[in-house]
Amino acid sequence: MDPTTPTPAEERLGASSAGAILRGGVRLLVSVALTFLGLLLITFLIGRVVPVDPVLAMVGDRASAAVYEKARLELGLDRPLLEQFWMYLEKVFSGDLGTSVLTANKVVDDIARVFPATLELATLGTLIGTLFGIPLGVLAAVRRGSLSDQIVRVFGLIGYSAPIFWLGLMGLLVFYARLDWTAGPGRLDIAYDYIVTPETGLLLVDSALQGEWEVFGDAFRHIILPACLLGYYSMAYISRMTRSFMLNELSQEYIVAARVKGLSERRIIWGHALRNAAVPLVTVIALSYAGLLEGSVLTETVFAWPGLGQYITNSLQNADMNAVLGGTIVVGTVFVGLNLLSDLLYRLLDPRVRMRR
Amino acid sequence: MTAPASGTLKAWLLTDAPASRNQARLGRFYRGWLSFQTNPLALVGLGIVLLLVLMALLAEVIAPYSPVVGGDLRTERLLAPSLEHLFGTDGQARDILSRILYGSRLTLMVVALVAIITTPIGLLIGTTSGYFGGWVDSVLMRLTDIFLAFPRLILALAFVAALGPGIENAILAIAVTSWPPYARLARAETLTIRNTDYLNAIQLQGASSLRIIWGHVIPMCLPSVIVRVTLDMAGIILTAAGLGFLGLGAQPPLPEWGAMVADGRRFLIDQWWVPTVPGIAIFVVSLGFNLLGDGLRDVLDPKGGE
Numbered sequence: 219m220d221p222t223t224p225t226p227a228e229e230r231l232g233a234s235s236a237g238a239i240l241r242g243g244v245r246l247l248v249s250v251a252l253t254f255l256g257l258l259l260i261t262f263l264i265g266r267v268v269p270v271d272p273v274l275a276m277v278g279d280r281a282s283a284a285v286y287e288k289a290r291l292e293l294g295l296d297r298p299l300l301e302q303f304w305m306y307l308e309k310v311f312s313g314d315l316g317t318s319v320l321t322a323n324k325v326v327d328d329i330a331r332v333f334p335a336t337l338e339l340a341t342l343g344t345l346i347g348t349l350f351g352i353p354l355g356v357l358a359a360v361r362r363g364s365l366s367d368q369i370v371r372v373f374g375l376i377g378y379s380a381p382i383f384w385l386g387l388m389g390l391l392v393f394y395a396r397l398d399w400t401a402g403p404g405r406l407d408i409a410y411d412y413i414v415t416p417e418t419g420l421l422l423v424d425s426a427l428q429g430e431w432e433v434f435g436d437a438f439r440h441i442i443l444p445a446c447l448l449g450y451y452s453m454a455y456i457s458r459m460t461r462s463f464m465l466n467e468l469s470q471e472y473i474v475a476a477r478v479k480g481l482s483e484r485r486i487i488w489g490h491a492l493r494n495a496a497v498p499l500v501t502v503i504a505l506s507y508a509g510l511l512e513g514s515v516l517t518e519t520v521f522a523w524p525g526l527g528q529y530i531t532n533s534l535q536n537a538d539m540n541a542v543l544g545g546t547i548v549v550g551t552v553f554v555g556l557n558l559l560s561d562l563l564y565r566l567l568d569p570r571v572r573m574r575r
Numbered sequence: 576m577t578a579p580a581s582g583t584l585k586a587w588l589l590t591d592a593p594a595s596r597n598q599a600r601l602g603r604f605y606r607g608w609l610s611f612q613t614n615p616l617a618l619v620g621l622g623i624v625l626l627l628v629l630m631a632l633l634a635e636v637i638a639p640y641s642p643v644v645g646g647d648l649r650t651e652r653l654l655a656p657s658l659e660h661l662f663g664t665d666g667q668a669r670d671i672l673s674r675i676l677y678g679s680r681l682t683l684m685v686v687a688l689v690a691i692i693t694t695p696i697g698l699l700i701g702t703t704s705g706y707f708g709g710w711v712d713s714v715l716m717r718l719t720d721i722f723l724a725f726p727r728l729i730l731a732l733a734f735v736a737a738l739g740p741g742i743e744n745a746i747l748a749i750a751v752t753s754w755p756p757y758a759r760l761a762r763a764e765t766l767t768i769r770n771t772d773y774l775n776a777i778q779l780q781g782a783s784s785l786r787i788i789w790g791h792v793i794p795m796c797l798p799s800v801i802v803r804v805t806l807d808m809a810g811i812i813l814t815a816a817g818l819g820f821l822g823l824g825a826q827p828p829l830p831e832w833g834a835m836v837a838d839g840r841r842f843l844i845d846q847w848w849v850p851t852v853p854g855i856a857i858f859v860v861s862l863g864f865n866l867l868g869d870g871l872r873d874v875l876d877p878k879g880g881e
Contacts, residue, residue, distance in 0.1 A: 249720070256721030260730075264737040379862035381813050383820045384836055384854030387843055391851075395844045512726035516817050530729070531821050534736050546733045554724050 242565065250558050257550045261543045262306045266299070313546065316540035320533055325544035329526065333548070335405060336420025336518070336525030340510040342422075342445035347452025347510075348503055352492075354453070355460025359468060360487055370457050375455025382513055384518035386447050393443055401439040403522035410436050444521045448513055452506045459502045463495035497568045504560035508553050607874045617870020623863025630679040640670035642677035642830045653846045662852045665839060668855060671849065674830035675856050681831045685746055685815045686808050692750040694804055697757025701800075702792045704758070705765025706784065716762070722755040728814060735823045742831065745824040748813050753807060757800050764796040798875045806868035809861035816857045832857045 273290045281289075290296060294305050309316075315325035357372035393399045401407065405421060410433045414425045422441065425434040467473065468491050477484045515527035522528070526545055535540035583663075589606070611617055613840035630637070645651070645668035652662040662671035703714040722730075734748035768774060777787055818824035819833025827834065832853040839850030 249717075252717055253721050253724045256718070257725065260721070260725075261733065264733050270590050273650065284824075354771050375865060379813075379865050380808055380858045381816050381820070381833070381836070381854060381861075383817065383833075384850070384857065387836070387840065387850055387854070391843055391847055508726070515728055515732070519821060530732065533675065534732060535822060538737075539736065542733060542736045546729055549726055549729050550724070553726050557724060 232550075246558065250554060253554055254551065257547065257554065258307060258310060259303065261547055261550075262303050265306075265539060265543055266302075290438055310547065318533065318538055318541040320536050320538040320541060325541050328529065328541065329544060329548050331419075332524060332526050332529045334416075335421075335523060336511065336514050336527060338420045338422060339441065339444055339448065339517070339523060339525060340507060340514055342441060343448030343510045344452055344507045346445060346449025347456050347506060350449070350452065351453040351456030352499070355457035356464055356487065356492060358457065358461045359464030363467065367461075371462065374458045377451050381516075382447065382451060383516040383520050385450075386444065386517055388435035389443050389447055390520070400443045401436065403520075405437065405440055405524055406433070406481045407436050407440075444523060445519050448510045448517060451513060455506050455509070456499070457500060460495065460499060463498055465490055467491040467495050475510050489491060497564065500563045500567060501560040504556050504563070508556040511549060511552060611870055611874045614870045614873060616848075616866050617873070620863045620866025620868075622868060623859060624867055627679050627683060627860055630676050634676045634680060638673040638676040640673040641670065642674045643828045645669040646662065651850065653842060654847055655846070663846070663848045665835070665849050671835075671852050674835060675832070676851060678830040678832045678853070678856070679860075681742065681825055681829060682812060682815070682857075685742070685749070686811055686864075689750050689753060689811050690804050690808070692746075693754040693757060693807045694800060696750075696754040696792055698761050698796060698800060700754070701758040701763075702741060702765045702788050702796060705762040706769060706788055706792055708769075712762075715758070719755045719758045722752065723759070725752065727752045728817060731814060731818060732821075732823065735818060740823045740826060742825040744831065745815055745818045748818070749811055749824070753811065754828065756807070757803060760803055761793075761796045761800055763797055765792055768795050771797025802868065802872045802875050805864065805871050808864040808868065812857065812861045812864065813859045 249277060273295065289528060294302055297305075313326055315329075317323070318325050318328055321328055326354055354370050354373070358367040361367055390402065394402050413433050414428055414430050417424050417427065421437040425431070425437055434525065464487075464512055469488075473486060473491060476490055481490075511526075514523075514525060515531060517523065518525045518527035527550065530542055530545040530549075533539075533545065587598065587606075588602045589601065590598070593602055634642075640646070646664065646870050648668050651664055651668040653666060654668075656663045660670050660672065662675065665671055665674070700715050700719065704719075730752045731745070731748040734751055735744055738744040738747065773838045774787065774791060777791060782790075815824055816831075816833030816836075819831040820837045822834070822837060825831030825834055827838070833852035836850045836857075837844075839853070842849040
C-alpha cells in the first residue's frame with residue numbers, strides 16, 4: 219500500500235483531532251479572554267476604592283467648585299459604574315494606562331522603558347534554574363533515597379522556606395561585600411552609563427551586539443548575583459518537579475521493555491524517560507518563568523534593579539495609582555500569556571492530548 | 576504489632592470496636608499521630624511551630640527588654656551580639672532578641688487570621704461549585720481561575736495600595752489572594768463523593784442542599800483542605816514578610832520580621848546581624864511549617880504524596 223495515503227482509520231483520527239484542536243483552541247481563547255477581562259475588572263475596582271480622589275489629584279486643592287465639577291464630568295465619574303468600566307476598557311485597549319503622577323510620563327512609556335531590565339533578569343534566572351534543575355531532578359529520581367536525592371531535597375526545602383529578599387541581602391553581604399566576586403546593586407557602574415545605545419533594552423545583548431565587551435563584563439558582574447538568586451528559586455521548583463515526573467516515568471512498563479531489550483541505562487534515562495517527562499516539564503518551566511517575574515519585585519528592591527518590580531513598589535510608596543495598576547495589568551497579562559503558552563505547548567507536545575477529544 | 580494489654584489508654588484508643596463516636600474519633604487521631612511521629616523531619620517541624628506558639632504566648636515573660644523602646648542611643652546602638660544582647664541591638668538601640676520574640680505574635684496572627692478567613696471561603700465556594708454543578712460551577716470556577724491566574728504578590732500589592740499599608744490590610748490582601756487553590760481542591764473532593772450511595776441516600780431522605788453540604792460534604796473535604804492550608808502557611812508567612820519588607824505590611828514600631836530586615840538593610844555591610852537575625856527567624860518558621868505540612872500530608876492524604 220502506498221504509504222503516503224492515510225488509511226481510513228488514520229483519516230478519521232486526523233479529521234476528528236483537527237476539529238477537536240479547533241474546538242479546544244476556541245474554548246481556550248474564550249477562557250483567556252474572560253480571565254483577562256476579570257483582571258481588568260479587578261484593577262478597575264481597586265482604582266475606584268482607592269482613598270485618593272482622582273479629580274483632586276488632577277485639579278489641585280485650590281480649584282474652585284466649578285472647575286472641580288467640570289473635571290469630574292470630564293473624567294466621567296458621574297456616569298454609572300458599568301459605563302465607567304466600559305470607558306476604562308476602551309482606554310486600556312487603546313494602550314492608554316494613564317499618566318504617572320511621579321514621573322509625569324505616560325505609564326505605558328515608563329513600563330516600556332523598565333520592562334527589558336526585568337525581562338533580562340527573569341530570563342537569565344530561568345535559564346540558570348532549568349540548566350541546573352533538570353539534571354539535579356533526574357539524578358535525584360534515578361538514585362532515589364541516596365545522598366544526592368537528600369541534597370536535592372534540602373536545596374528544595376531551603377528554596378521553599380527562605381525569604382528571597384533576605385537571601386538576596388545575604389548574597390550581597392558574602393559575594394559583594396566580603397569576597398568582592400560580583401558587583402553591587404544596580405545594573406551597571408556609572409562609568410559605563412550611556413556607552414551602549416539601547417536597542418533591545420537587554421544590556422547583555424546590546425553590549426555584545428555593539429562589541430562593547432567591557433560594558434558586557436560589567437553588566438554581567440551586576441546581573442549574575444540577582445540572576446543566580448532567582449535561578450536558585452526556579453531550580454528548587456524545577457528539580458522537585460523533574461524528580462517526581464521522572465519517578466513516574468521510570469515506573470512505567472516501557473522502561474522495563476527498554477531494559478529487557480538491553481539498552482544502556484544512560485539511553486533509557488536521558489533518551490526515553492526524560493523525553494516523556496519533558497512534556498509536563500515545559501509547563502513547569504513556563505510557570506516558573508512567570509513566578510520569577512513576580513519574585514523580581516522583591517529581588518529588584520534588594521538589588522536596586524531598575525525594572526518593573528522596582529517601578530511598581532516605587533509608585534506604591536508614592537501613592538501613584540495609575541502606575542501601580544498599569545504595572546499590575548502588565549504583569550498579569552504576561553502571567554496569563556505564559557499560562558496560555560504553556561497550555562498550548564502541552565497540547566502540541568503530548569501526542570496523547572493531541573489525539574484525544 | 577502486638578496487641579496492647581486491655582485496660583490501658585492505648586488499648587482503649589486502638590480498639591477495633593469503639594463503643595462511641597468520640598472513641599472512634601480519638602482512636603483515629605491517635606493512629607494518625609503514631610504514623611506522624613515516625614517521620615523525624617515532621618517532628619522537627621512540629622517542634623518549631625510549637626516553639627513559635629510558646630514564644631508568642633510567653634513573649635512578656637522571656638523577653639529581656641522592651642520591643643519598642645530602645646536603650647541609650649549614644650552607647651547602645653548597633654551593639655554586636657553579646658551575653659547582654661544575645662542578637663545585638665538595632666539602629667535605635669533596641670534589643671533584637673526581644674523584638675524577635677514579640678514579632679512571633681505578629682507572624683502567628685497573620686498565619687492564623689489568613690487561615691481562618693480563607694479556609695471557609697475556599698470550602699464554601701468549592702463545595703457549592705462541585706455539588707451543584709452546571710452554571711453555578713462555571714461561574715464560580717471562572718472566578719477562581721481569574722484569581723489563580725494572577726501573580727499573588729502583585730495582586731496583594733495592588734490591594735494594599737488600595738486599602739493603605741498596615742498589618743490588617745496586609746492580612747486581608749493575602750487572604751483575598753490565597754483562597755482559590757482551596758476552592759479548587761474542595762471542588763475536586765466534592766466531585767469524587769457527589770454521586771456516592773450515601774449522599775444519594777441522604778438526598779432521598781429529603782435533606783436540604785444546605786444540610787448536605789454543611790453536614791456531609793464539607794467534613795469530607797476538610798482534611799485535605801487543612802493539609803493544603805498547612806502546606807501554604809510557609810507561603811503566607813513569606814508573602815507577609817515580603818509585604819513588610821516593602822514597607823506595606825506592619826508599620827513601625829511594630830516588630831514585624833520582614834520590616835526588621837528592611838530596617839536593618841542599611842547596616843548590612845558593617846553590622847550584618849541586624850538584618851540577618853530576623854531573616855533567619857522567618858526562614859526557620861517557614862521551614863517548620865513546610866516540614867509539618869509535608870508530614871501531615873503523608874499521614875492524612877497518602878495518595879497526595881509520591
